[in-house]
Amino acid sequence: DTGVSQDPRHKITKRGQNVTFRCDPISEHNRLYWYRQTLGQGPEFLTYFQNEAQLEKSRLLSDRFSAERPKGSFSTLEIQRTEQGDSAMYLCASSHTSVFRSYNEQFFGPGTRLTVL
Amino acid sequence: EDQVTQSPEALRLQEGESSSLNCSYTVSGLRGLFWYRQDPGKGPEFLFTLYSAGEEKEKERLKATLTKKESFLHITAPKPEDSATYLCAVRPLGGATNKLIFGTGTLLAVQP
Numbered sequence: 001d002t003g004v005s006q007d008p009r010h011k012i013t014k015r016g017q018n019v020t021f022r023c024d025p026i027s028e029h030n031r032l033y034w035y036r037q038t039l040g041q042g043p044e045f046l047t048y049f050q051n052e053a054q055l056e057k058s059r060l061l062s063d064r065f066s067a068e069r070p071k072g073s074f075s076t077l078e079i080q081r082t083e084q085g086d087s088a089m090y091l092c093a094s095s096h097t098s099v100f101r102s103y104n105e106q107f108f109g110p111g112t113r114l115t116v117l
Numbered sequence: 118e119d120q121v122t123q124s125p126e127a128l129r130l131q132e133g134e135s136s137s138l139n140c141s142y143t144v145s146g147l148r149g150l151f152w153y154r155q156d157p158g159k160g161p162e163f164l165f166t167l168y169s170a171g172e173e174k175e176k177e178r179l180k181a182t183l184t185k186k187e188s189f190l191h192i193t194a195p196k197p198e199d200s201a202t203y204l205c206a207v208r209p210l211g212g213a214t215n216k217l218i219f220g221t222g223t224l225l226a227v228q229p
Contacts, residue, residue, distance in 0.1 A: 004160075031215065042121075042204050042219025043161065056214060091160050095215075104149055104208070106217060108160035 002026060004109035006092050012115045013082055020078045021112045025094030032075050033093040033106055034067055036060065043091055043108075049075060050097065082116045089113050119144045119209045123220035130227050133194045138203055138223045141187040146210025150188050151217060152181050153204040161204055195227045 005024045013019050025032045031050050035043035046065070047057045051072035061067075064082075069075040079086055093106040120143045130136055142150065149168055153161035165174040167183040174181045178199065180191045190203055202224050206217040 033216070035217075040221065042206070042221050043217070044219070045216035048215055056216065058216070093160075105151065105163050105166055107163055108153075111158075111160045113158070 004092055004094050004107055006090075006109040006112050008112060009110060010113045010115075012117065014117050015084060016081055018078065018080045019082060019114065020076055021090055021092075021114075023075045023077070023092030023109060025074070025092070026096075026107060029094035029096045029107075030072065031095045031097055031106075032069055033095070034075070034077050035091040035093065035108075037089040037091055037111070038087075046077075079114075082114075084116050087114055087116045119207065119218050121205055121207055121218055121220035123203075123205050123223050125223060126221070127224040128226070130192075130195055130225070132196055132227055132229050135191070135193045135195070137192070138190040138225070139187060140190070140205030140220055142205075142207050143186075144207050144209045144218075148208040148210045150183055151206045151208070152179075152188070152190055153206065155202045155204055155222070164203075192225070195225075197227045197229050200225055200227045 007022045033048040034046040037043045045058050046061050047067050049069040052069050064080045067077045089111040091111045093108045095106045122141045124139045149166050152164040155161045165181040170185045172183050178193050182189045202222040204222045206219045
């Protein structure tokens with residue numbers, strides 16, 4: 001399967017603990033995005049990378065959140081000192097930059113479901 | 118502020134009963150409008166991209182259309198396997214942003 005993969009698929013943690021999620025994009029895609037989705041809502045943008053550079057961050061991304069893409073391939077999203085309000089589905093997507101607009105679609109992974117107790 | 122509104126929130130159809138889902142948007146400029154399908158507990162699955170008013174795209178029983186203020190997803194003779202949440206998203210033109218702004222989705226249930 002050459003789609004976007006995410007690990008773990010589910011994570012249950014206690015309030016105050018740190019968690020880290022991993023995303024592996026489609027291999028030829030140079031852009032990688034993180035979104036958060038809560039029940040009954042659409043995905044909300046958190047941040048995106050072009051290669052290893054983090055080019056945009058949402059104001060939703062508090063100081064407790066940090067994302068990296070060290071070699072321009074996989075990415076990690078870390079949440080420090082988790083709070084119950086962090087419970088959500090964390091989605092990763094990837095796309096390929098091109099002057100041809102047909103390549104601007106973002107393809108999503110299966111998501112990581114985080115539950116903070 | 119850029120905004121996407123989808124209606125209805127939920128729709129129940131009988132198998133074979135055609136209908137349309139609506140996505141209205143307010144953006145400073147549009148670099149693309151996207152439709153996704155999302156099954157419970159899974160990530161969104163890409164369906165269509167539309168770029169300019171008057172554009173149409175089709176895939177099996179689905180057809181997406183675009184005007185200057187809204188998009189429609191037409192479902193012709195739906196089957197139970199079409200049951201899912203359908204999400205609409207826009208990519209604003211302003212600045213260097215590449216983010217998608219999503220609506221809250223329409224939950225479609227097709228009964229046999």
